[in-house]
Structures are given as structure tokens and as C-alpha cells.
Amino acid sequence: MAAGDSGMPDQRRTSAVSVVRIRGRALPDGEWIDLYADGDRWTTDPVQNAELVAEGWVLPGLVDAHTHPGAEAPGQPLDEELLRVDLGRHAEHGVTLIRAPGLAGEPPSWFGTDPDLPRAVHAGPWIAQHGQFFADWGRRTTHADLPEVAATQAARTGWAKVIADWLPGDAPLPVDVLRAVVAAVHAVGGRVAVHTQHGAGGAAAVAAGVDSVEHGMHLDPALLHRMAEQGTALTPTLSVINGASQRLRDTADSPRRRWALGGAAAHGPLVAAAAEAGVTLLAGTDSRPHGRVADEVRALVAAGVRPHVALGAASWTARDYLGLPGLVPGAPADAVVYPDDPRQHLDRLDRPGAVVLRGRLVRAAAG
Structure with a gap:
């Protein structure tokens, strides 16, 4: 919470503070920290003219590890103005880093670097077989060409999404x-994210040793220990799958409806089992509106994932998985601050008291 405040007032955007200082209990360990932003790096050394902007429970920012900003609906082109709005909503709710495993077009030069908007990792356009995926989105390629196409993409941005x-x-x-695909992408130093919502596709992804399984509906629970052993993460997008299943309940019976409802019913228990097996979980929201990663954390907890693990999936665990350290000297100066332990107050998770991004206060308590 902002220094001197005692509640959770409405938020406002601000950049007036010249040098940011934060302090409080830092998660994941709960140790006391007192950090100063020296440019875009945290330091424990006092910085001249620093202003204490927030004190409370401190996270190294929230992370949405599966989001597709910038397009109004599947198949529509990337809209730069909408992209900025979507990313702004993420930042308003404490997200300082996103991963976009699939974008509707080539992002503008400011993507991931604008000082008011989250850092970003992306996989470029989706890569699919002919005849599959949303029309007008992504690339279609043959099996023979797919490894080279994926490796070329990963060499540019670090990730390929298949x-x-x-x-x-x-x-x-x-x-x-x-x-x-995995061999070719790993050879250029990249990583592979794979969309799968069928048992056979999930089994192939795990057997191939992909870096992250996206959605993972209908995944065989017997594969979870192998995923944990080889470091394959799971981004279950549980909240959007739960929401879709609720809407489907009022539709007419069909094989597709039975497939979706059956997978959704089993998905929560699968995710809880994945956490118990030691699989790295990543929180992702997948669909519009943006800025709802707190919903995913709450869905994970409702499914049986411990709050500490669920919150880590949307913060320190995801950040580490994507290559950024947490609240330590020398780390990028990102943070989100709450007045209380957010693990005990999940209902307040999407209303942070302060958001610091690249050493700048981009969101603070009003008044």
C-alpha cells in the first residue's frame, strides 16, 4: 500500500516520483526488504532523493504467461492502438511481464519496452498444420518444413508456438x-510452447520434450511426473476453460460439446495433480478482457492448488521460468505491493496498492 495509507483506494497512473523506494515482506520467502530503484535495477544501497512509495507485501510483479493482446477477436489483425490498451489493462492490475504465445501480427517496436507497459516475451504467429487453427491467424506449414519454420521464429524472439x-x-x-521441432528450436537457443487440448496431442508434446504445454485439457495424468522430471511447464488457462464450459452447458448435445465438457470437468483435478507432482505451473488468461490474471490464480486455488503455488504461477515462478529474477539487488526493478499477504486475501489480488515497472511508479494508491 502507498506509504501512509491504510486501505485499498482506487488506483491512478503516476510517474511523478523521481526515485522509487519500496519496503516490506517479499514473496516468495516473506523476508523483509528495503529496495531502491537505481534506474531499472533494484539495489539495497540508498539512492539520493528516493521516495518511499509503497510498503506492505511485495511481489516481483504479476505475470500473465498466456495472453494474446492486440486483436479484438480470433482471426482479426493486430491493432496497435488496441494492443496498447490491452497492455495498459495488464499493468493496471499489477502485471509487469507477459508472455504472448502467439500474436496476430508483427508487434510494433515499443512492444515490451514502453516504460508504462509490461515487459513482453512472445512467440510471433502461431504455427499450425494445414486445415487447422483460426482462419487468418498464424502460419500453415507442412510437417517437413515445420522444424525450420519454428527454429527461424525462435531465433528471432526466443519462442515458437506450435x-x-x-x-x-x-x-x-x-x-x-x-x-x-524441439531439436531445431533448442539448437538455436529457443523454446517451444505447444497448444494441445486432446490426449494424443498432449502425449506427443510430453514425449517430444516441449518446454511448455498450453491448456493441456485431456492430458493423461500419468504423464505429469515425466513433465516434472524434464522441466515441461503447464499453462492450464483454467479460468477460461471453466468459463467456456459454463456457457456450453446451455447448448445442444453434440460430440464437440461432450468433448469440451468432459475435458473441462477433469481439468481442475489434473492441474491440482500437476502441482502435487512438481510440474511448473504458469498462470495464463488466454482471452479477453485483459488484466484478469488474478482470476486464474483464484481458479487454481479453487481447483486445489495451494495459494502459495498458485500465486507463484502468476509471479515469481513464472518470472524465473521466463528468465527474470525477483526482488534481489541487480534484478530488473519491477514490483507490485499489497497492504496484506495476497495469499490470504485473493479477493484483493487484482487491486494492488502500487505497481513499479522498470523503476518507475506506474500505478499508485489515489489520495
């Missing part, structure tokens, strides 16, 4: 193709 399966009845990518 659609391993799509609608019921569609053929999933063969495991040997995914293995070749």
Missing part, C-alpha cells in the same frame, strides 16, 4: 515431427 491439435477428429501432430 498447434499440436485442434478440433475433435483432427489429426494431431506426430510425435516425430514435434521431436524434430
